[in-house]
Amino acid sequence: MKIYNKIILYCGLFFFLAGSTSSCTDYLDVAPASLVNPEDAYKNFVNFQGFTEELYNCVPSFCNRDDNNFFNNGEEEMWQQNATNQGAWIWQVDLGNYWSWQRGGFGNGGSFLDQNTDNFSTDNNKRSKSLWVGAWYGIRRANIGLANIDKMVDATPEEKNIIAGQLYFFRAWFHMHLITYWGGMPYIDYVLPSDEPLRLPRLTYQQTADKIAEDFQKAYELLPGNWDAVPAGQATVNKNELRINKWMAIAYLGKNYLYAGSPLMNLSSGGADAYNAEYCKKAADAFGILLQASESGACQYSLIPWSKYSENYMTNGQGGRMPGTATVNNVVYNEAIFRGPNWGGTDQSTNKQYLCAGGVLQDRSWSQYATANYVNYFGMDTGLPINSVSKADVPGDQGSTYDVHYPWKNRDPRFYINFGFDTQKMVNSTAAAAKNFVYANLYTGGNYRAANTGSNTGYLMMKFNPLGFNKYDNAYNRHQVHTAWMRLADVYLMYAESVAMGYNNINATSTTFSQNAVYAINKVRNRVILPNGNPLPGVAPIFLTSVESFMSEVRRERAVELAYEGHRFNDLRRWRLLIKSPYNVKTGISFDRAIPETNNATPTFNFLDKNVPQNNRIENLREYVVWQRNFTERHYWLPLKRADANLYPEFAQNPGW
Secondary structure, three states: OHHHHHHHHHHHHHHHHHOOOOOHHHHHHOOHHHOOOHHHHOOEHHHHHHHHHHHHHHOOOOOOOOOOOOOOOOOOEEEOHHHOOOOOHHHHHHHOOHHHHOOOOOOOOOOOOOOOHHHOOOOOOHHHOOHHHHHHHHHHHHHHHHHOHHHOOEOOHHHHHHHHHHHHHHHHHHHHHHHHHHOOOOOOOOOOOOOOOOOOOOOOHHHHHHHHHHHHHHHHHHOOOOHHHOHHHHHHOOOOOOOOOHHHHHHHHHHHHHHHHOHHHHHHOOOOOOOOHHHHHHHHHHHHHHHHHHHHOOOOEOOOOHHHHHHHHHHOOEOOOOOOEEEEOOEEEEOEEEOOOOOOOOOOOOHHHHOOOHHHHOOOOOOEEEOHHHHOOOOEOOOOOOOOOOOOOOOOOOOOOOOOOOOOOOEOOHHHHHEEOOOOEOOOOOOHHHHHHOEOOOOOOOHHHOOOOOOOOOOEEOOOOOOOOOOOOOOHHHEOOOOOOEEHHHHHHHHHHHHHHHHOOOOOEOOOOOOEHHHHHHHHHHOOEOOOOOEOOOOOHHHOOOHHHHHHHHHHHHHHHOOOOOOHHHHHHHOOOOOOOOOOEEEEEEEEEOOOOOOOOOOOOOHHHOOOHHHOOEEEEEEEEEEEOOOOHHHHOOOOOHHHHOOOOOOOOOOOO
8 A cells, every 4th residue: 555655646746746647657757847836737727627637547448458358257258268278357257366456467467457557657548547556546636636626716616616526526436446346445535645654444345435425425516417518618518528527426426325235345344244225225315316317307318219229339339439329310318427538549459359259250369258147137028037937826927938949039139239149140241261150150069169269158249249340341450349337227227226225115216216116127128129119028027026026137137238348247246146156157058950050151041030040940958057166255355465455454455365
């Protein structure tokens, strides 16, 4: 901690005095003549905003920091067979080697969690960012700004509030993400002096969360809802989408409270291995403010219509575009609430691993694939899970229509956005080199199942990656994935969870929003439109008989709606399910095609079902374990760096590490 304190101090003073965005290691090279008057950084809105803007570049790009999707650390994806010797963070998680979150734990550090401190910078290089170093640096910079807020003499009260609101937000946001992975921390709310020994103790998770909540609440009260609508934002009108506003603050206030009230965080703070109802109620009230504003039209955030859903969550990202906004009949829909900067770049792209079959469709010898166990969360077009059983005493529940001979037929439409499956067309090119890979031959023995180049689970990942993004169609180097840290669908689902667990009643409401938990989850589901034009049905009556049965659908819906957006690992952790069966197992499938293959390049379709791959019959479907994680209680938290944990007794290592 002391080491980072010094780094943060030096970097903070350097950036404060020189206004530079170069590496911290350049500090000693700054010539005295280049220093500016410290007061100038704070005297007016333009200057102080320039000081504050650097905080945005402390937010790491969790989805393309190193052109790899090392952010899906739950049970949703599996490495290729010959990639298990790679040092990548996601594989190290499977091994239980959490030490690898830090630089030096493997290779050069391929995770957004850590980066070599010598290379840390707030420039526009996505690889120079990391959560651990960037958060401590950002916290110090926010404290420096708040300590100097009264020097902003040439400014309106509104301008002063906007600066302070951003500083409070970032101080809270960085602390929140530190405790999400490492547990309770000292809450640094003043500029730490460099000449005093560090003795700040680690607080419990909930104690830290209470401090975080105070700052998010201040940010909500001080910030505008839309920068374009206030005088201070006019100089950058139409370019303010990523700037912090009050709705971001209230959304994160809710998430902070929900996490604090979740079983893992409640237990680690001295409570029971269960939800803390009071924290959940506070979360529901915060989320309710945003949802009420959204549905009344008082804020700019809304769910993207289904007609644009596929475009946003399967094809966006091209040319640096960020999924989360859409325009329909001149109406703009903003679903992405908080996103960090997008630094883009075309040298490599995340989908070299993220798309389908690395060695098969990309020039990589290693990649990741959707696990069969995760695919199983995606239910049927009836709204039911695939394993639902009909109960005659429950009106309206007809049971699942899942058929093991047609396992990809009549599924929730989001299934077809997220996954590639057998006989699906994957390549447009007619080149000779591509002819054997036009269709996904994922059956047992198919060329998409090759041991060292193909899928070891029987599925491909398609989310964010449209048809054509492969080496044969020569488009994959022009594709970048840049997902949101939080979007509105996430807020609806967190509201449903917090209301249900706060009031132990799925029909209860928060004090700020008149709709109940069932309404909130169905709002997300009903957005999905079936081929017949009807909305995807909401939660079936069979799951509305108790809070726990309802929560099983909330957990499943989060897996489906937020698939491959970096939420699953933390969800399983906070629910205390990460180390439990079946959440610690990754599976694949084997099967045969019912119609024998006559041409490996072109699957033999049933004449009536041609070009509708989900209608092709299969036989001998079998699910098998690809990998089992041997986790223990210690794997609910990441270990602190040994050097930090050894600095002073009050900054203790996490249990078991």
